[in-house]
Structures are given as C-alpha cells and as structure tokens.
Amino acid sequence: MGTPAKEGKPVTLTIDGFEITVPEGTSVMRAAAEAGIQVPKLCASDNLEAFGSCRLCAVEIEGRRGLPASCTTPVAPGMVVQTQNEKLRKLRRGVMELYISDHPLDCLTCAANGDCELQDMAGAVGLRDVRYKAPEGAGLANHFEARDTSGQVNPEWLPKDDSNPYFSYDPSKCIVCNRCVRACEEVQGTFALTIEGRGFDSRVSAGGAGDDFLASDCVSCGACVQACPTATLQEKSVIELGTPERSVITTCAYCGVGCSFKAE
Ligand code: FES
Known part of the structure; x- marks a missing residue:
C-alpha cells in the first residue's frame, strides 16, 4: 500500500460509503485501511513503496474510467471509491x-x-x-x-x-x-x-x-x-x-x- 504519506493537507473522500480524512498524498489503499477496509493485495506491502504490478487491488472510482490500482492511486478531495462489487470480485478472481x-x-x-x-x-x-x-x-x-x-x-x-x-x-x-x-x-x-x-x-x-x-x-x-x-x-x-x-x-x-x- 506504499509508505505512509508525510503530514499533508487533509483530504476527505468516501470509501465504500465511509467518509474518511487522510493527509494529501496517501494512497487509496492506505486510506481504505485507515477506515478498516482491507483491499486485496499482493505486490504492495506496508513498508515498501507502491509498485502497482499485480492489479489485485483494483477499485472503482466514480467519474474515472477503468479500474485503477488503489495502491498507486493518491486520494483526491471528494473522491468516491468502491472497493467491493461484482465487477471487482470477478476481476480479482x-x-x-x-x-x-x-x-x-x-x-x-x-x-x-x-x-x-x-x-x-x-x-x-x-x-x-x-x-x-x-x-x-x-x-x-x-x-x-x-x-x-x-x-x-x-x-x-x-x-x-x-x-x-x-x-x-x-x-x-x-x-x-x-x-x-x-x-x-x-x-x-x-x-x-x-x-x-x-x-x-x-x-x-x-x-x-x-x-x-x-x-x-x-x-x-x-x-x-x-x-x-x-x-x-x-x-x-x-x-x-x-x-x-x-x-x-x-x-x-x-x-x-x-x-x-x-x-x-
Ligand atoms: Fe498489487 Fe496494488 S497491490 S497493484
């Protein structure tokens, strides 16, 4: 999920219906983890920079095309993210x-x-x-x-x-x-x-x-x-x-x- 973001401007987004505020530069995966939501992952780990190769952590972001890797996608104000739905489950399987x-x-x-x-x-x-x-x-x-x-x-x-x-x-x-x-x-x-x-x-x-x-x-x-x-x-x-x-x-x-x- 990448190393934690340094102190930055607070950014508020919604993940699976939960509103969460994290420092600017935080990855969507880490923000989800802060809210107690574990996104499946393989190439990411807590103490390494995110790499984005396995694609297991794909999420859906309202208004964005494709299914970006949550470990390499930084949060943005007002972002609405889904980490679980049938499309994502099928992709991960x-x-x-x-x-x-x-x-x-x-x-x-x-x-x-x-x-x-x-x-x-x-x-x-x-x-x-x-x-x-x-x-x-x-x-x-x-x-x-x-x-x-x-x-x-x-x-x-x-x-x-x-x-x-x-x-x-x-x-x-x-x-x-x-x-x-x-x-x-x-x-x-x-x-x-x-x-x-x-x-x-x-x-x-x-x-x-x-x-x-x-x-x-x-x-x-x-x-x-x-x-x-x-x-x-x-x-x-x-x-x-x-x-x-x-x-x-x-x-x-x-x-x-x-x-x-x-x-x-
Ligand atoms: Fe591998 Fe994100 S955990 S691409």
Whole structure:
C-alpha cells in the first residue's frame, strides 16, 4: 500500500460509503485501511513503496474510467471509491486464477502453508478452480507441467538455489511481484536483485557468478525473505523445522538504518 504519506493537507473522500480524512498524498489503499477496509493485495506491502504490478487491488472510482490500482492511486478531495462489487470480485478472481495457473499446487506440503499471502488471497477472492494451463514451452510453464497432482517435483523444474546458508530460493513459486527486489533496494540499499526476462520467462535474478545468491552482492540481511508473499524465498530453519508458533519483530539498535528483524 506504499509508505505512509508525510503530514499533508487533509483530504476527505468516501470509501465504500465511509467518509474518511487522510493527509494529501496517501494512497487509496492506505486510506481504505485507515477506515478498516482491507483491499486485496499482493505486490504492495506496508513498508515498501507502491509498485502497482499485480492489479489485485483494483477499485472503482466514480467519474474515472477503468479500474485503477488503489495502491498507486493518491486520494483526491471528494473522491468516491468502491472497493467491493461484482465487477471487482470477478476481476480479482481472474487475476488470481492466472497467478495460480503458473504456480505449484503443493500447498499441503509447502513450508509456507498457512503463512502464504498467495494462498490467503486465493481464498479471499473466492478462487475455487483454475481453467488455464500455462502454454507449453514457455519459461516457468514447463516446470508447472512437470509437477504432478500429488505435488511431486519433477527434476525438470528450475532448480532451487540453496547456495545461501540462511535461506533458499525456489523460482517455481515466484509470482514476480518484485517485493524482494524492492526490499533489497529500499530496506537494505544493496541492489543485489533484479528481474530478468519478460512474461512467463521473467524471474528474480541475484545476478552473481553462476547466478546464485552466494556469489551475488547479497549480504544475507533477510529483507527479501521477509518481503516474499510466497515460499519462493524461505528461511532454511522454517523449511527444516516448520513455521514457528510465535515470532517477534524488533529493530536493530546497532546503526541508524532502522532494519527490522524477525526473531522466531
Ligand atoms: Fe496494488 Fe498489487 S497491490 S497493484
């Protein structure tokens, strides 16, 4: 939903019938959250700049054409926004259906089961069925075809990158939301990650020699792992021991950067 707007002129708008006043520059998504309305989202997060790539957060704004992304649309005085109606529900189900059509269906054995935003959003938008199959011969789609219905991984899948001692990278589960790339840049200022390729062939790259995380500029801060909404980037301890029952987020006091760490 983008970082919070700095103090600005108050702007009053209506979201789902509720009148709300927020500082100028606030995104529609954040304004909705202030009113207790959660707009479905995947590429947005609380501590990263809005990116507007997943389109799950589309809303309807009176007098405006199209269905803009609420995470990248700033509020305006007198704006009247709808975050829920049949058209939006259908659009969001369609978006999620496309994501899941190119994603392994091994939730029950996945380390992120129960702690996966993709899984949560699929449920939230009411996705029950996937009508599409990824086209043959297209990038990750090959790997989708290679996983059977019981979730067994065929060796043809793009290999996991286990080179980093603390976390692993499984490209088959990546939805290319760019959150890891933005976290690396915005939280850590390292610029170790990028997105390579286009469409089905697009994927996160650490760009190191041999293209693995260990050989890249990655400093193992874990910002990318915390930002990942799926099990693409996953702590090895979670893969081995399962999701912890409780965790504490704390801010490191050693320097002025303000990095937050999750202790489990
Ligand atoms: Fe707004 Fe992804 S959450 S476009």
